């Protein structure tokens with residue numbers, strides 16, 4: 001198992017360290033683990049003048065899977081977006097063709113009270129936001145800031161999708177839904193944007209190949225409301241890059257915290273990039289306050305998707321479940337009566353829970 005670890009910036013480093021510990025704990029000496037650490041984001045800019053240094057891209061191409069913490073530094077605010085630390089990650093996703101970003105939103109029953117929403121609304125939430133990841137406003141040309149004929153400064157980004165790009169993400173959505181509760185909701189803005197009218201048209205064409213999956217459509221504004229009003233109506237939600245970015249942060253509150261959301265970015269080949277949905281959280285970086293569970297759960301997604309190790313993945317998920325059941329909480333999911341702990345201690349609790357599991361036995365997995 002050749003894995004490249006890209007801790008990135010801020011809490012990316014802190015949560016990735018705990019994710020790697022969990023990975024070692026669950027794999028033990030059962031399988032050869034080859035981990036290589038490389039630089040990306042702000043650290044890349046600082047050390048090599050490049051948010052995606054060529055060596056990082058090169059070893060990422062050769063790896064079976066990539067585990068990433070987060071990229072982005074406060075100095076980004078002074079840089080052009082396409083020159084910032086976050087852009088290193090965008091370039092990596094694009095270069096590796098990772099167009100399908102699965103963001104599962106699952107509320108652990110222990111965290112019902114950590115959610116800001118009513119228990120009856122969120123209990124049992126289990127949905128996936130499937131975000132297209134290599135197109136849209138993020139990559140469309142033209143982009144930039146220039147002057148128009150009157151001398152006014154004009155900022156331009158282009159929402160762009162080809163039919164082939166829409167088709168492949170639609171297929172990913174239908175296939176994911178087919179394995180679950182067979183409901184796919186496509187989210188667009190087809191009433192106003194040509195790109196999104198094409199999106200809807202192509203999704204409807206693709207749907208003919210999946211007669212068993214029920215397809216619905218929502219505009220992004222209405223979808224944002226529906227997600228908070230009645231999240232349990234959703235199974236798989238497929239949407240574009242920008243809408244998916246926003247919708248998934250909103251959906252984090254259904255799971256109690258953004259510190260609980262893992263993700264997997266996949267393409268047509270077997271390689272995947274796994275990362276928490278959250279960013280580098282400069283406000284809490286370096287304070288041992290970050291919740292490492294999203295990063296740890298991203299390792300579970302990696303073991304399942306890239307290596308077919310379902311049992312190891314389930315062990316990580318069960319370990320997360322058991323630390324929550326024991327009452328361990330980082331500050332973002334803290335509730336009175338629980339034990340408030342830091343990033344390192346949460347990682348250690350997960351490792352302990354993994355060690356206590358009876359592998360192949362029946363007890364702990366219930």
Ligand SMILES: NC(=O)c1ccc[n+]([C@@H]2O[C@H](COP(=O)([O-])OP(=O)(O)OC[C@H]3O[C@@H](n4cnc5c(N)ncnc54)[C@H](O)[C@@H]3O)[C@@H](O)[C@H]2O)c1
Pocket residue numbers: 011015069070071072073074076086089258259275276277278279280281282283284289290291292294332
């Ligand atoms: N995938 C990524 O690498 C990624 C994702 C989002 C943002 N970013 C970057 O991160 C930087 C900060 O962005 P932001 O503040 O808008 O978003 P953010 O996700 O970093 O933080 C938003 C809020 O959530 C909290 N938070 C995030 N992760 C947490 C965790 N694991 N545990 C507890 N609390 C957590 C933060 O403290 C903050 O209050 C920016 O540079 C941005 O570009 C990177």
Ligand SMILES: CC(C)[C@H](C(=O)O)[C@@H](O)C(=O)O
Pocket residue numbers: 071072086087089090245277279
């Ligand atoms: C940091 C940024 C480039 C990134 C994105 O917008 O894709 C982040 O917000 C995410 O959700 O992964």
Ligand SMILES: [Mg+2]
Pocket residue numbers: 245246249277
């Ligand atoms: Mg985001």
